[in-house]
Amino acid sequence: MACAPLSSSSSSSSSSSLFHSINESYPKLEKIHSSPDIYSIQDFLSESECERIIRKVSSNDGINMRPCLIKNEATGKVEPDVTRTSLNANIARREVPTIIQKILNLMNNEKQIEILQVLRYRNGQEFKSHTDGFNGPTTACGFYQSGRIATIFCYLNNVTDSGGGKTTFPLLTDDGRSSSLDITPKRGLAVVHFPTSLDLKEDQRTEHIGTPVTDMEEKWILTVWVWKNQRADMRYSEDILPFLSDDII
Ligand SMILES: O=C(O)CCC(=O)C(=O)O
Numbered sequence: 001m002a003c004a005p006l007s008s009s010s011s012s013s014s015s016s017s018l019f020h021s022i023n024e025s026y027p028k029l030e031k032i033h034s035s036p037d038i039y040s041i042q043d044f045l046s047e048s049e050c051e052r053i054i055r056k057v058s059s060n061d062g063i064n065m066r067p068c069l070i071k072n073e074a075t076g077k078v079e080p081d082v083t084r085t086s087l088n089a090n091i092a093r094r095e096v097p098t099i100i101q102k103i104l105n106l107m108n109n110e111k112q113i114e115i116l117q118v119l120r121y122r123n124g125q126e127f128k129s130h131t132d133g134f135n136g137p138t139t140a141c142g143f144y145q146s147g148r149i150a151t152i153f154c155y156l157n158n159v160t161d162s163g164g165g166k167t168t169f170p171l172l173t174d175d176g177r178s179s180s181l182d183i184t185p186k187r188g189l190a191v192v193h194f195p196t197s198l199d200l201k202e203d204q205r206t207e208h209i210g211t212p213v214t215d216m217e218e219k220w221i222l223t224v225w226v227w228k229n230q231r232a233d234m235r236y237s238e239d240i241l242p243f244l245s246d247d248i249i
């Protein structure tokens with residue numbers, strides 16, 4: 001197991017649960033909300049890294065960008081995800097070693113990083129209200145008795161203020177008053193939140209929305225999830241993913 005020590009200096013609390021720590025001295029790190037803790041990092045990815053990630057997932061005439069699918073637990077069938085209407089692509093870690101190194105540095109070297117996901121929204125596409133937490137004995141992607149202890153979003157392009165596509169955290173409060181947070185996508189900007197505590201309790205306060213993008217704009221976002229425990233089921237290993245392109249970022 002490779003989880004971080006339960007450091008008190010960098011953890012936050014929800015009914016006394018401890019959360020994964022973040023590297024407080026990471027350049028340009030800013031805490032934008034406390035309890036639950038949410039951080040931003042301007043210029044986490046460079047212009048060129050953002051462009052190259054978009055180019056990588058768009059390679060081969062865009063065949064890697066596919067509708068988001070989800071398994072219908074009642075029928076067992078895999079269907080289009082009505083909650084998440086964007087297109088998405090996955091990138092194996094071996095294609096983006098520089099990005100992975102930045103994430104390791106930011107997340108205090110927690111190594112259980114899920115296959116990277118890139119979403120592209122156009123024309124009213126959205127990600128409806130949800131939390132990123134997964135926990136319990138059998139969870140997605142071959143992780144067991146585990147949970148997503150951190151999410152890192154990184155915006156790969158700019159969206160104008162009136163263009164939609166904001167990431168909104170509607171349930172946040174400040175001194176008991178509602179204080180929802182709206183983040184406008186800005187190229188290279190990263191946002192970090194902690195969907196599940198280290199004792200595997202989902203923090204419902206981190207519920208969030210990717211609001212619909214207007215038909216004039218496009219939004220690209222990279223999402224990275226950090227898990228508590230090692231992947232147990234190697235059928236989900238990213239080693240089986242083909243390279244999307246030969247540009248190693
Ligand atoms: O597109 C967004 O703003 C949010 C994306 C998101 O919630 C996710 O990838 O889990």
Ligand SMILES: [Fe+2]
Binds near residue numbers: 130131132208
């Ligand atoms: Fe999410």
